[in-house]
Amino acid sequence: MGKVIFHNSVSLDGFVAGPNDGPGNPLGDGGEALFRWYFSGDTEVQLPGSPALKMSKRSAEVFLEGIRTIGAMVVGRRMFDIAGAWGGTPPGEPCFVVTHTAPQEWVKEGSPFIFVTDGVESAIEQAKAAAGDNSVAVSSANIAQQCIRAGLLDEIHLAVTPVLLGGGVRLFEQLGDKPIELEQLAAIEGDGVTHLAYRVIK
Amino acid sequence: MGKVIFHNSVSLDGFVAGPNDGPGNPLGDGGEALFRWYFSGDTEVQLPGSPALKMSKRSAEVFLEGIRTIGAMVVGRRMFDIAGAWGGTPPGEPCFVVTHTAPQEWVKEGSPFIFVTDGVESAIEQAKAAAGDNSVAVSSANIAQQCIRAGLLDEIHLAVTPVLLGGGVRLFEQLGDKPIELEQLAAIEGDGVTHLAYRVIK
Numbered sequence A, B: 001m002g003k004v005i006f007h008n009s010v011s012l013d014g015f016v017a018g019p020n021d022g023p024g025n026p027l028g029d030g031g032e033a034l035f036r037w038y039f040s041g042d043t044e045v046q047l048p049g050s051p052a053l054k055m056s057k058r059s060a061e062v063f064l065e066g067i068r069t070i071g072a073m074v075v076g077r078r079m080f081d082i083a084g085a086w087g088g089t090p091p092g093e094p095c096f097v098v099t100h101t102a103p104q105e106w107v108k109e110g111s112p113f114i115f116v117t118d119g120v121e122s123a124i125e126q127a128k129a130a131a132g133d134n135s136v137a138v139s140s141a142n143i144a145q146q147c148i149r150a151g152l153l154d155e156i157h158l159a160v161t162p163v164l165l166g167g168g169v170r171l172f173e174q175l176g177d178k179p180i181e182l183e184q185l186a187a188i189e190g191d192g193v194t195h196l197a198y199r200v201i202k
Helices: A031-039 A057-068 A077-082 A084-088 A120-131 A141-149 B031-039 B057-068 B077-082 B084-088 B120-131 B141-149
Strands: A004-011 A015-017 A043-045 A053-055 A070-076 A095-098 A113-116 A135-138 A155-161 A180-189 A194-200 B004-011 B015-017 B043-045 B053-055 B070-076 B095-098 B113-116 B135-138 B155-161 B180-189 B194-200
Touching (some): A004 A031, A004 A120, A015 A031, A031 A053, A031 A155, A043 A057, A053 A057, A057 A070, A057 A180, A070 A077, A077 A084, A077 A095, A120 A135, A120 A141, B004 B031, B004 B120, B004 B141, B015 B031, B031 B053, B043 B057, B053 B057, B057 B180, B120 B135, B120 B141, B135 B141
Parallel strands (some): A004 A135, A070 A095, A070 A135, B070 B095, B095 B113
Antiparallel strands (some): A155 A194, A180 A194, B043 B053
């Protein structure tokens, strides 16, 4: 079975989106700073359905290695809505969306989305089965928190960006008050970003 | 004038102490994980008034470079109390303590402590004058927050440690909701720790 990995950019003060995020403001106020490193170099990275990114060479290596092994994705309904369903091209497929009710316009033949109404544990289980030996990518903070509490997360991969957002969507909260030990796997200096990877010790 | 630099170890979820910190539990529950890197290698580092630390070589270089230039220190009263006044040997001297009232037992000839009752701005100003060309070290989260809000902090140096404490004393909060831009100065992988340094862009 592949690993369940949280991937996202985060501000130094721990936010994955700035204040007032929502449809029309998907990264929240000031949140574009979280992804400046996507455009801070001259190594072109082309993803399906996206404009070309231009990262530093070191960041491109880390980024491509990170997405190379993704076999499925799990997100929360809020991220799905805020991202406008990524116009139908989510960053990982199949994309399992944890929700109370499935939006009928996306329940159709060929949809990259699978709506899971019986909770995060079920979504992770289905995503692992779909991914096979590849990894399951989690990128909603809320889903990551639930996975950590339930012992379902294997690794945390963060792109730490040089900004203090001061508010917004905090990545780490409501984890309980028992320390969770990690093993540091890598710390790689990019250009205007640091790539950190940890294993969650269970 | 020297720079004003925040130095401390922080958990990946942004805490500088675990829950329930206080005298007798200075790092809070689980907070000893923040300083495991002090004892994770075989390079001996001897500080006055402390038992010898044994860090990895890379961490020792970063650590010694960090303390080499310290000419004065500014802390909050809470840290002073919780640390038991470091038994009279604070990690940086002179040590300016921001407080409402000065503890009379430490107001004496030869005391390394100077009690500042008219606020953080005054403490930083006095510490800069005392430090000359050397730096002023800040390590209380609360003082750092006040310095950031007042535009008094020049750099942030963090030792990011592989643990999620889940609660305790958060380093970054109450910063206002306007993003504060940083410049990434260094990201250095140690053994079980990552040393990050940023300049605050004003």
